[in-house]
Amino acid sequence: MKIVGRHDEAPGVKTLRLEFQDPDDHEQFKKTFRTGMFGLYGVYGEGESTFCVASPETRKEYIECTFRQSGRVTSALADADIGDLITFRGPYGNRFPIENFQGKNLLFVSGGIALPPTRSVIWSCLDQREKFGKVTIVYGARTVADLVYKHELEEWQERADVDLVLTVDPGGESPDWKHKVGFVPTVLEDAAPSPENCIAVICGPPIMIKFTLISLKKLGFAEANVYTTLENRMKCGVGKCGRCNVGSVYVCKEGPVFTAAEVSRMPAADL
């Protein structure tokens, strides 16, 4: 895949836009990709890393991925320039069944670097806005600088058909910060979206997911109406290498998208 776009989102966090080099691969991707799926992005000589496809299923001319530079592969990806070639394996895994969300209100709850998978679902729905009810997005990061997709947050802020609630952790606010200060689950409870005819999509670090699930329960959301995506470490992506398992579930094959009801059947200590 060729890098055709490159954007700094936050300190150490980058987005790459990739275009297929082989038309057949692109056709295959167009046929199979649905929002929620993931891929393995690689640089020869360094290896492969697993991230979600951050672009929506309504825009399949390219793939976008957003990642934090941390190890060998992500450093190589971060160093790659426009025009460079990188590898992509996928799309793998299951998806958010957004056709079942039609006619319903949507609540997106996300934290930090976990906005990318949520963003894929958000745009997949906003690109066919008329099919869905009220759209609420609750997004938080450790600090103002750590918020990703800042330009898109502004866009959502300005849209009359999207309610955006932004927050940063206490101490992470800047002097001119006009939004909330507090942890995502608390801010979510304050915003108190109605569970009536509403689907919640949550994604964040494991600790945020844990407490957000509790908050959603308090707000009256049924477990079957809450979806999340588990971003476990993966290598093969095809149900063999053994590291993404939670209990008997292969996250790469049976996930990464699960309802809260499915997550509650997994051994909590292994999440």
Added chain:
Amino acid sequence: MTRILFSDKLDDCIARWRSAGFTVIGPVTKDTFSSYAAVEHASDFDLGIVLPDRSLKELFFPQTEPMLRYTIKQQAINTEDFTPPPGKRLIFGVRPCDAAGLSIDDPLFGWDYKDEYWFQRRNDSVIVTIACTKADDFCLCTSLKLAPDSTNGSDILLRPLENNNGWQVEELTERGREAFLPIAELLQEASEPTAPTAVVPEMFNLDTCVEWLQNPENFESKFWKDISMRCIGCGSCTYLCPTCHCFDIQDEGDTYRGIRRKNWDSCSFALFTMHTSGHNPRSTQSARWRQRIMHKFNYFPGKFSVNSCSGCGRCSRQCPVDMGITETLQKISTLHS
């Protein structure tokens, strides 16, 4: 009357198999260390050992193997897929537990995406198993509902004769039958008594253990911490295990050329599941040992209807701190009552 392969004919058999295009492999001891390795003569075999130190797994799923080779020249990337070198293999003197290990992993490598490396090697290999006439204190096949003369995963089962001068031949599969055609005239029809198979006492009641493992309340039992206190996370048990199949994918090379490799990995290692953020779903050694036991006796059978353990006992036999599946399951079976 049954067909007998007498030991003194084995050398001729090997020669015939080799001229029929087979690489002949079997238990070999080098210095103090035994494994399944290629042989040229019957005298190269070490058929007297209880079982080789290393399992049969590595002949089908090597410790490290290339997946692809890449070269990069001025923005042009060329890759070359690796496929295992083709070639028929006859593996002689396999232990029933090692043969069973292969059939246990077949559904894993075959579900959804089919692992071509595994199945090419499976299709190219004839498994000639010898029933065990001796066992040691670590053998536990009977506890896993297998036996010293199990046929799972084998193409031929050989039963040692009482006089220790040959084997009774049982053809189990078409592949086995075909592989024995080149040596048909070296076999003799005779009625020789076979030696009794090894006595392997049952060490625990597997059903009782599985029932305990399946109870969600026991997932966070203090038992897991106690039993794995002395585990040093070295991964020997997983590497020696005939059924452990976890692997890593790593690149070796530079910007211009290199190899992408598939390497054995282990659920005993802390890095195995560690997220980029530093969060680790299985952050303690006890969580990792629990995963290994749960995977083998609860998750894997739930998915593929077979336990991911064939009872070879290598995990206990070679453990540097004397742990292992036997001890863990023995203790679990007492917790239940």
